[in-house]
Structures are given as structure tokens and as C-alpha cells.
Amino acid sequence: MEHIIAPIASRLHIQEEQIIKTLQLLKEGNTVPFIARYRKEVTKGLDEEQIRTINEEYQYQVNLEKRKEDVLRLIEQQGKLNEELQKKVMACEKLSQVEDIYRPYQQKRKTRATDAIAKGLKPLAVWLLKQEINGKPEQEAKQYITQDVPSVEAALQGAKDIIAEMVSDDAAIRERVRNSMQRYGKIVTKEKKKHNDDKKIYRMYYDYSERISTLASHRIMAIDRGEKEKVVSVSIDFDKEYMGNWVVQRFTRKRQGAASDLVKEAVEDGLKRLVYPSVEREIRSVLSEKAQEQSIGVFSMNLERLLLQPPLKDKTVLGFDPAFRTGCKLAVIDKNGKLLTISIVYPTPPNARIEQAEQTICELCTKYSVDIIAIGNGTASRESEAFIANLIRKKQLAVAYTIVSEAGASVYSASKLAREEFPNLQVEQRSAISIARRVIDPLAELIKIDPQSIGVGQYQHDLPTARLKERLDFVVQKAVNRVGVNVNTASAELLSNISGLSSSAAKEIVKYRDEHGEIHNRKELKKIPKIGAKSFEQAAGFLRVEKSEECFDRTAIHPESYPLAEAVLKELQLDKRLMGSEEAKKAIAAVDVQEMCEKLACDAYTLQDILDAVAAPMRDYRERYDGPVLRSDVLELEDVHVGDCFEGVVRNVVDFGAFVDIGLHEDGLVHISKMSEGRISHPSELVSVGDIVKTWVCNIDEEKQKVQLSLLPL
Structure with a gap:
């Protein structure tokens, strides 16, 4: 067990004893939250994330060991296992390394090389690799002409096909190519001639290249999506000339013989046709997996902070679900989340009945002593906010309002759970209740919604569903x-x-x-x-x-x-x-x-x-976290100027920055470069969803109705 535990301890920078005892607790049927909270003396204070990671890393190592055993057994059955090969397999730290070693011993589907071997051309391939100085390849090839091999050219081509596959099956070559691509290679994207990117979403990647080693996760996700939507083509560029020369020297042992040109052709074919595409697919897959894990991590982090927003206790809340044509649905709930009444108003076009809407809301606020109006941030949100702000000012109401993320509210409203809870209400009315309850107790309300429907991630629709669900369910349980x-x-x-x-x-x-x-x-x-x-x-x-x-x-x-x-x-x-x-x-x-x-x-x-x-x-x-921002007045874009300072709420954190609600129709973006005078690797080092932050306006795009913000004074 020690050879499995040691690598995990090294990667996580914790003691082996902590891992052994944590795994024992898990084996005994203890849950992660229980271990993190009530077995600190055993684990020496490991938290939920560390315990989860230990379990995942351990499972990977167990699978790695099992694969090693399977590979050694399969090679031994072929009578080809020796001590050196066994040591190589046992020294592998990754599954990909084990597969590289096993590749030459795998049962192969029919290939050009297997076909050539079946025709008896392997000895000719071996002869070519010997690099006989005085040898004559054409003369040697004549010996292999048969009914299946009709000519010298066919014989030599078959031999080259065998050498090409030998190149592909060489674990050292694949590892060298892999390392070269990862360290020095560049991702190159080109615009396709025909595509449907009318909005120029992928314009940045029409002619783009960047070192693989510096490629950020969100750019990998964007490139993957652009390729999937057939807007751009993607390839990996690296020093293929250097790699080709190195492989030729490896196969010829730096000797020059009569067959040198043939061997070089075979090597180049093996690299171009077999090795490069295979390793490129592998690296692209690894990049995508890492980017997906990063996105899942960002989603998980944002969801956790959303779930852990402080409740506003002992408040009566009016939930306001905005809409244009169909009217705004209202729901008043008491401090325990119990529904008191529902209603509907039309303060927005095309069916605006402003005086009637004002009267209805004033009556509700007075009758039920409403403390806070919670406005959903969906369609018609800012128009509704302007109406409410004007009403508070006009009637001098002793009430504040707050903008609430309504992500997932419609999913809950149409769910079986919502229908059981409020069988006699319409979907939109249930949505207003959900919006109001998110102020009273965010955790109790958000728990009813599939975490994947709560939009606080990046590229979430491109993520592996099972893995995303597993991580988000863990976050919910943790919270x-x-x-x-x-x-x-x-x-x-x-x-x-x-x-x-x-x-x-x-x-x-x-x-x-x-x-x-x-x-x-x-x-x-x-x-x-x-x-x-x-x-x-x-x-x-x-x-x-x-x-x-x-x-x-x-x-x-x-x-x-x-x-x-x-x-x-x-x-x-x-x-x-x-x-x-x-x-x-x-x-x-x-x-x-x-x-x-x-x-x-x-x-x-x-x-x-x-x-x-x-x-x-x-x-x-x-x-310990910031509560919701309560407002009494609305902000319009014409009220905003470069250099203005605003207090805002962080609505979403992504790899390249954070989106902050300062009261405008659209959340402003604080780019990662505008967050700190020193270098930070990720915005989450400084901000989290729900944080109240002081921001400065650094740019205004009136055409797109967007603002760029900074956490640094201008």
C-alpha cells in the first residue's frame, strides 16, 4: 500500500499517515462531512476538499496498479515478459505511460504493417534497419516477391510500413513527442472557409496561436467549442524536423547505409501518419480534461458561495418576478418562508398600467409590513427595478429592494416538487415565491434546484455531465x-x-x-x-x-x-x-x-x-460572508462616468475575471488584470460570488451598454 500512498502524499503535500487514516475512516463507512467535522484529531484537520481529493487520487492509483498487473499478465501470456520490461511497467506513474509500453504487445486490428508481416516482409524490414553499407535494397527485396508481393516496390513499401508501425509502437519516441509538444508546441487555430459565426464570437481564434504551456483553461474551452461548431480548425505546431532527425538517428543508430533514405521515409511516415495524430489527440484530450476540471472547479466554488449567502432573518419579503407582456408576478412570504398572498401587476410595456401597479404594491407593503422587495434578475429586471425605485421614492415607502439571481427558478417552478408544494399555482407564481425565499434562506431554497441549472459557471454546457453532477452534488452536501x-x-x-x-x-x-x-x-x-x-x-x-x-x-x-x-x-x-x-x-x-x-x-x-x-x-x-446589497434607487448608464466609484455584488467568477452587479442592466466585468497590482493566478484568490466589492469604472461601451470595472482606484 505504501507505493500507492507515497505519490499521493507528495502531490498533496501532506503526511502519509493522514492519508492512511483518512482512507481507513472512509472504508469504515464514514462520510466526508463527518470526517472533516468530527474526526479532525484523526486526520489532523483535513477539510472536505482534501478528503475528497485523497479518495479520488487513491482510486486513480488503485486503477493504475490494476492496469499494471493486467498489462504484465497479458505480456507474460505472450512469453515476452522479462525483468527489464517488468521494471519499466512498475515504474510508470501515469496510465498513459503504461499504455505506451503495452502498445507493441497489443492485439492489433488489421493495419498496413500487420498485412505486410502476414506477407512475410518483416525480415526485409529488419534488414533495412541494419543499414548494410554495401547492401542493395532492391536486390534484397527481390527475394520476397511472391503472388501476394508482386514487385520490388511492393516489398519495400511493406517493409517501410512495418518500420513506420515500429516507430509508432516505440514508447520512448511517443514520450519524446509528447514532451516536445507539451513543452514547446503551439496550439494553432485557423478560420474555416464556411461557417456560421455571424456574431463573430470566435473572431479572436480566426488566426491564433499560443504555446500549449501557457494556454488558459477558458481559451481551451473556447477553442474546443469553436472547433465543435466548425468555425475554426485546430492543430498543434512544433519542431517536427528536429523530432524526425532524432527518431531517424535512434532507428539507424547514426549509421549511414544503402537503405538510409528508405528508413528515413519510413520514419517520417510513421511519425506523420501514426505518432503525431495519435499524440496530438491525446494532448488535446488532456488539455480539454484539465480545462473541464478547471471549469468544474470554478462552477463548484461559485455554487458553494451562492449556497452560503447569509439569510436575511425576520424579514417579510415581496418576491417580484419581472416580465414584459405577461405581467410581473408577485408573492409575499413571511419570515419563515410561508406564502401569504400572490398577485400580478403590469408596470412595464406593452401593457403598462403603472398607477394600478403602484397601488397594488403599496397595499401589499402596508398590509403585510413588507421589509424587502426581491426582484429577479431576468427579463425586464432593470425596467422593474426602475419602477420600484421610483415608487419607493415617490411614496416614501419604508422598504428596500435587492436584485436576486433567479437562475434555476423556472426549473424549480415546473418541477414535481413545486407542483406538490403549490398545486394550485401557476409556474410564474411559484417562481416569484422562489425568488422571495432566496432572500430569507438561500440554502433552503436553492437546494430544491438541480445544481447544474444554477448558472454560476463558465462553458458549463460543454462539461461532462456525470463528472459535473458528482462535483456539484458534493458541494451541495458540503454546504x-x-x-x-x-x-x-x-x-x-x-x-x-x-x-x-x-x-x-x-x-x-x-x-x-x-x-x-x-x-x-x-x-x-x-x-x-x-x-x-x-x-x-x-x-x-x-x-x-x-x-x-x-x-x-x-x-x-x-x-x-x-x-x-x-x-x-x-x-x-x-x-x-x-x-x-x-x-x-x-x-x-x-x-x-x-x-x-x-x-x-x-x-x-x-x-x-x-x-x-x-x-x-x-x-x-x-x-462570515457578505449579505445582499439593499438598494432604494436605480442606476442608469448615463449616470455612470469613467472614474466613478460604485459598491457592487460579485455575481460570477470566471477564469478571466469577475462579473459585478453595480445596479446597471448588465453586470460589469472586472478583468483579472484590473484586480491587483501584484500578479494573481486566478480571480478566486481575491473575490467570490456574493462578495460586496468597491469598484471603479474604467471604460464605458455605450453601443453594447456595457461597462468595464476595476478593483484598483484609477
Whole structure:
């Protein structure tokens, strides 16, 4: 096992012991969130992403070892395995290296070379490679003329075909070509004569070249899409003359003989027809996979921050789903997300009834004491924003508004879940409810939507569906468990993402609540069907019972640590009821963690988590992030000038920058070059989705109605 663990430890820059113990915990059926939160003392504080990566890297190494075993077995069955070959296979660190070594021993489909070998021409190929100084290739070839080989030319061509395939099967040559392409090669794109790029989306790539080693992921994705849509052709350019000379010297051992020209022709054919296209496809595939992984990583990062937006608690919200012709749908929800009423107004053309719309919204705001109006950012969003801003100013309403991403709202509105929740409402009305609830509790609402429908990625439609879903599902689970849920109010969808709970177990919790009323404490969870000992162990710490008589049930402290938590309170001379008080915070500030660890015979990780819970038992993980920007007035492009400073919300982060909402119709782009005076490798080093940032306008494109922004003062 050590030869599998060592490479992983080296790549991840962590200790082998951490990997071994993490893998053991996973093997025992523990979930990633549980290990990250409640087994820190075992893993030495590894987080969810590190644990996931360890598991993926381990699976790759296991597959690599299995492939090595298969290849050695298959070569041995042919009677061709020797000690040197076995060492070469065992030394491989990548699957591609193993496949290169195995290539000459593979069962081949019919090729020009296999056909020539079947005709008995292999000895002639071997003779050509010997580079006999006084030999005469044509004379030698005459010996091989048969009914199947009718001429000298046919014999020599067959021999050259065999040599060409020998070039292709040589692992050292393929590795040399691969390294040369990767280090020194350039991706070259050319515009095709006939294409449908009327909007010139791919204009940058009509005549473009860049070193493979510097090619950014988003450019790889753009090139791949342009090629797929048949707008551009793509090739890899590198020093083929140097490579050809090196391979000729390798095959002729630098000797000059009568067959030198024939061998050179065969080598060039093998490279051009077999090696270059094959390796180029491989490198393009690797580039695409890396770019896709980068895009999936960006999508995952953005989704996580979107899910972890802080909720606006104790607010009554009016959800406003904008539209032109069909009217704007309204939904008022209370502080718990319960629907109070629905309505419709027509403040926008072509059917504008502005006075009636103003009256309706004023009545709703007054009757239900609305605190915030949440406006979806889709079609007619900015026109609706202008209407609301004018209304607030005109009627002096004690209400603010915020722009809410409505990505995926229509998907939820038409889903089976939405139909079950609101069977008597139309799709658009459900959408207004979803928009409003995203302000009250973004996580609880967004959890109902397929993560792939929440548009916070780049080139997401070009990504492998299964891999994307796997990563986004992981992000959802990670976010839900970091926050935890109220076991008495959480939906089945939310509960099903809790560590250790299956979808059926989540439904059983909801069913139990419906039949027995509120769950009174964590112990009661054990009575619920489909929650066995292991499920309880994995889930209990993430399920909060906020009205439990056991104060620890309201916190993130795991039931297994209740005795230790009692001992900690005793040391602090605190009553449970004082948890979260100023007295508790002062007592904890004075604690010597190491000294208390020794006294209570516990680890520092668990002790610190207990101390944090005692200081702030009801703390919400999301409080560390910026909340939504609340506005009362609208911004038009004519109000904006180069040099102006605006506060905005980061809506999306991509490889080349970040899109920031400063209140205009279109989000402004902060290019990566305008983010920092020093060099950064990715915008995510500085900003995340949901961040509130100060920006400066550095360029205005009035024709396209777009602005370019900078995080640096001009």
C-alpha cells in the first residue's frame, strides 16, 4: 500500500499517515462531512476538499496498479515478459505511460504493417534497419516477391510500413513527442472557409496561436467549442524536423547505409501518419480534461458561495418576478418562508398600467409590513427595478429592494416538487415565491434546484455531465453540513443532504414530524425508521434541535462529545444556560487550550470546537460572508462616468475575471488584470460570488451598454 500512498502524499503535500487514516475512516463507512467535522484529531484537520481529493487520487492509483498487473499478465501470456520490461511497467506513474509500453504487445486490428508481416516482409524490414553499407535494397527485396508481393516496390513499401508501425509502437519516441509538444508546441487555430459565426464570437481564434504551456483553461474551452461548431480548425505546431532527425538517428543508430533514405521515409511516415495524430489527440484530450476540471472547479466554488449567502432573518419579503407582456408576478412570504398572498401587476410595456401597479404594491407593503422587495434578475429586471425605485421614492415607502439571481427558478417552478408544494399555482407564481425565499434562506431554497441549472459557471454546457453532477452534488452536501439544519423545519430535500441520511431516511423524519409533532431532542431521532446506529452517528451533529431541553442539542457539538462538553463547562465554572453569554465568552478567552487538553485527556481539535460552540451555540456558518446589497434607487448608464466609484455584488467568477452587479442592466466585468497590482493566478484568490466589492469604472461601451470595472482606484 505504501507505493500507492507515497505519490499521493507528495502531490498533496501532506503526511502519509493522514492519508492512511483518512482512507481507513472512509472504508469504515464514514462520510466526508463527518470526517472533516468530527474526526479532525484523526486526520489532523483535513477539510472536505482534501478528503475528497485523497479518495479520488487513491482510486486513480488503485486503477493504475490494476492496469499494471493486467498489462504484465497479458505480456507474460505472450512469453515476452522479462525483468527489464517488468521494471519499466512498475515504474510508470501515469496510465498513459503504461499504455505506451503495452502498445507493441497489443492485439492489433488489421493495419498496413500487420498485412505486410502476414506477407512475410518483416525480415526485409529488419534488414533495412541494419543499414548494410554495401547492401542493395532492391536486390534484397527481390527475394520476397511472391503472388501476394508482386514487385520490388511492393516489398519495400511493406517493409517501410512495418518500420513506420515500429516507430509508432516505440514508447520512448511517443514520450519524446509528447514532451516536445507539451513543452514547446503551439496550439494553432485557423478560420474555416464556411461557417456560421455571424456574431463573430470566435473572431479572436480566426488566426491564433499560443504555446500549449501557457494556454488558459477558458481559451481551451473556447477553442474546443469553436472547433465543435466548425468555425475554426485546430492543430498543434512544433519542431517536427528536429523530432524526425532524432527518431531517424535512434532507428539507424547514426549509421549511414544503402537503405538510409528508405528508413528515413519510413520514419517520417510513421511519425506523420501514426505518432503525431495519435499524440496530438491525446494532448488535446488532456488539455480539454484539465480545462473541464478547471471549469468544474470554478462552477463548484461559485455554487458553494451562492449556497452560503447569509439569510436575511425576520424579514417579510415581496418576491417580484419581472416580465414584459405577461405581467410581473408577485408573492409575499413571511419570515419563515410561508406564502401569504400572490398577485400580478403590469408596470412595464406593452401593457403598462403603472398607477394600478403602484397601488397594488403599496397595499401589499402596508398590509403585510413588507421589509424587502426581491426582484429577479431576468427579463425586464432593470425596467422593474426602475419602477420600484421610483415608487419607493415617490411614496416614501419604508422598504428596500435587492436584485436576486433567479437562475434555476423556472426549473424549480415546473418541477414535481413545486407542483406538490403549490398545486394550485401557476409556474410564474411559484417562481416569484422562489425568488422571495432566496432572500430569507438561500440554502433552503436553492437546494430544491438541480445544481447544474444554477448558472454560476463558465462553458458549463460543454462539461461532462456525470463528472459535473458528482462535483456539484458534493458541494451541495458540503454546504448543507457546514451550516447544519433545524431538524423540525428542514425540508426532505435539505435533510437528504445531511451526512448519513438517505433520501428515504429524510422522508421518514418529515413523516415522523407530521405524525408526532416536533422532535424534542437528538435521542428521539433513534426512534425514527431507517435511522440506525451508523446513520445517527454520522448525522446527529448536523441536526439541530433548537428547542431541546438538552442545550448541547442546539449546537454543533456531537452527542459522542457531550461528556467532554460537560467537563469543559465544569472547568469553566459555567452553567449550560450561560452558553453564548458575555460571561461564557470571557471565560473561554482566558482558556489555555493545551493545558485543558492535558487536564481533560482530549485532543485540541475537539476541545476547540466545543469552546467555539459554548461561546456561540447558535452561530450560523454563513455569517462570515457578505449579505445582499439593499438598494432604494436605480442606476442608469448615463449616470455612470469613467472614474466613478460604485459598491457592487460579485455575481460570477470566471477564469478571466469577475462579473459585478453595480445596479446597471448588465453586470460589469472586472478583468483579472484590473484586480491587483501584484500578479494573481486566478480571480478566486481575491473575490467570490456574493462578495460586496468597491469598484471603479474604467471604460464605458455605450453601443453594447456595457461597462468595464476595476478593483484598483484609477
